[in-house]
């Protein structure tokens with residue numbers, strides 16, 4: 401059968417055939433009422449999909465990228481279902497389109513129908529339509545398939561956003577453009593008399609509507625995410641998977657080859673949200689704001705860059721690695737990280753591979769340099785403080 405499928409000679413039109421079987425309810429059933437009829441549908445189709453699934457499972461790890469997670473599948477599923485919404489909105493004439501229209505929608509748009517229950521496919525479409533709405537704009541013909549307040553059809557946003565006060569007191573939020581505009585706006589009614597601000601909005605609305613002309617025909621859909629106005633799965637996927645505006649600096653932190661806990665600590669530092677005393681004070685902490693070591697106000701900058709102990713550490717690093725200067729504030733470190741060399745700042749300390757053994761850690765040269773400088777610093781410190789015994 402699978403060979404027939406690949407040779408394209410399998411009788412696919414017979415997929416809709418059902419096999420009805422009568423299961424006896426009693427041991428010696430002889431009356432039709434004593435049988436329970438069951439219908440086996442699409443058995444061939446199920447066998448084929450099962451075989452293909454079993455064959456694919458072995459290769460799935462190689463064929464499917466690691467990025468294609470459950471989240472990817474959910475988004476992709478929504479995008480493919482949105483393709484169906486697009487076809488329905490454009491008045492698709494295929495059998496499936498006709499069937500959905502007869503069963504659920506009539507001549508209305510899917511957005512004018514509020515039926516949530518139904519077949520699994522229909523429920524999928526209802527789920528996907530909230531996403532499809534983001535890129536949907538209507539070009540008015542008869543106005544029957546477009547909602548007056550909620551759809552984008554005049555201007556760049558929906559009228560409910562352009563005229564929020566009028567929308568709040570309108571009698572029918574779901575009214576179609578056709579009903580609202582026939583008999584010269586007489587159908588637009590409100591639940592109460594309009595105040596001065598609402599009258600101002602009403603005047604502006606009438607001004608906008610003065611140019612609208614209705615004509616015969618179904619309203620046309622324009623897909624805003626594509627220049628051509630035609631729906632594409634890719635454009636909706638891009639919209640849905642968009643993670644927002646990314647800060648290049650923060651993303652450079654995540655690219656650093658350092659342990660995750662250090663990345664998280666740096667991220668918190670740049671967002672000024674580590675638990676310095678100034679931050680704790682904002683959360684009604686009862687203690688004192690002063691630094692225990694030097695008595696100055698303990699902000700994030702002070703804690704990591706300006707406190708004498710931190711300064712000592714930074715100068716030590718600067719001297720041992722031959723940097724021209726060292727950071728004294730968070731912003732300095734940001735500038736440093738933006739620099740190409742700076743992006744590898746932490747990798748240099750923590751996770752650089754050793755040239756000799758390939759182990760992760762500091763290379764021999766940077767380790768030697770750090771040790772030598774530490775030695776130099778400690779002897780100098782001993783000489784200055786005159787407390788050599790402890791060092």
Ligand SMILES: [Zn+2]
Pocket residue numbers: 691692693694695696702706707708
């Ligand atoms: Zn301090």
